[in-house]
Amino acid sequence: MTDKLILPSTSEEQSNVSTTGYEYSIGPKQSLPNEANSPYIPSKLYSESLVYKKQQVALSSMAFLFKEMISQIYNNSKSSSEFESKLLNYGSSIGLRLLELLNIRASVPSNTYSRSSTFLSSNASNPSSSNNVNSISNTSNPNSTNLNDISNATNVGINSSTNINDKNYESSESLASLVSHMRCRDLKIIDILQFMHGTVWTYLFGSPSNDLVKSSERENEYMIVDHEHMLTQFISNNNSCDYFVCGIIQGFLTKADFPCTVTPHSNNENGIDGGVIYLIKFDKQVLERENLRYGS
Amino acid sequence: MPQYFAIIGEKDNPVYEAEFTAQQGLSGQGQQGFPQDLKELNPFMLHASLDIIEDLQWQTNLPAHSTTSGTTGGGFLRSRNTSNLSNCYFGKVDHFYGLIITAYVTYSGMKFVMVHGSSTATTAQVDDNSVKLFYQEVHELYIKTLMNPFYTPGTPISSSAFDSRVRTLARKYLNK
């Protein structure tokens, strides 16, 4: 196999340097001597900042993409249940990413967040700044706080203003360096559902969901009510396509160790489109844990 | 002071592992790793601590107890100075013949665990603040990894860019 030949032009120098990553079958690699001097491995992914840039695209672009995804899945499915479970998986892969992403973003004190949002909101509060990306507006931007539903008041004012500027300069690389306390992991059903209803919904659709309801009949059932159903509003009445958002909810909750199944139901009354109700049924073990740990 | 660090997935599978050693002198000759016998034990010690972590994971009073009462409240192993509102960083969760094990749990339940060795015969020391910062920054790198649509959650992270960044963080926070 020619592939296995050593490439003379490239292999010589690199063999001494740790250019390979973690290898499962080999186990942990030890630090190499002079590791600190080894070349920095460039990476687009790892040099992108996780700071929320609040970028937007047209809803119609999303709708076109969504419809094309739907027909793609539809053509590859033999039954409606296969279609629904495939669509659910797409959503679920997004939900589990949002779980980590939105929580770490919610850990950043709100006053540091305004830096990035002034850049985009073309807000004139910072006209003298030559470099908007790394500058900070000391007046907290009201639009920027919606991600932080927990109070980070304890963090405010612990840094002198010069310190804040230094820290923000670094932040183009690292979000974690802005965080003094990571947001608490949600341990109770009600806490994580409120995060879903508030923070996650606002992130996805621009405002909190219309309602978060606990079933009066069954202890493990909760409902998120969404009048807008932004993604499926242009698609005719069948609820099948709402399995995408079900997947987002289910992926998010399940990865946070609140395993559940989520199904969509239409909220139509007297022929008026009342949007979608997402019914969340938690697995038994979730309630058992909750009773055991925090039970009354 | 050497460390063995691992990211452990849902099914107790290793997603990433690394060993860090302090460098002494420019030539790097004075490296102090784990003695060979301990090195082989590291993964076992780490796995033995997973049950403890899984229990701590669901405690609501994690930070409060460790700041105020120290040895009472069932949290005797945990560090006393993790005075914060967070429940991601657990501090010390276990120890084994002078080695200390610290842990951190992400929002999706990935476990970051580290065995801290000691440079001399004395018991290992852990600076909670820098260990916490190390974990937080690795957490962020983990999230970036996760954001890549081609990464399947729970599978080993083989990216050399990830590896080199974690090692840079280790030098910054753990082996200054």
Next chain:
Amino acid sequence: MATSEKLSASQSRSLKITGEEIWKNKTEKINAELFTMTYGAIVSQLCTDFQRDYNKVNDQLFSMGYNIGVRLIEDFLARTALPRCEDMIRTSEVITKCAFKIFLNITPQVTNWSPSNDAFSLILLENPLSEFVELPMDATKQLWYSNILCGVLRGALEMVQLDCDVHFVSDILRNEPQTEIRIKLNKVLKDEIPIGED
């Protein structure tokens, strides 16, 4: 820049204003990251479905884009009410300053005109489709991650009687210096709306 020389400055500016005005006031918007992640889920699933045959993935993305393009053009014309473009120079300006602006809120640069002014390149300085993406090693030489864009352009242009070849030349995801899409006019189609196309 070459672009402003090709088209009079005032025409160019007026298209820019049109695009910005529609984006700002007449466009319902959604979080770009949801869009990014949805597209990411689609591409990675296709790579699995086609067992990492990236040429097939490219084709599939292109055809999805084509389906979008032939519909999207109506939406675009209805919203902009722009008259027919008299040449490719104006077409290139409308694509970048209006279409990309209105749908993706980005404005690619137009460059590399062919001597006969029938082919040009779009340089994407930002690309909302490819944020937080790192291609697998085996894909870097074959996969055009954002190939759906080529399909969209091809489909939309065809609906306005411009039969064009649209393809990626380079992509920063492949560690190339820039992301470049090439658009080349083959011929202007007869001015008839195909019957039965929906």
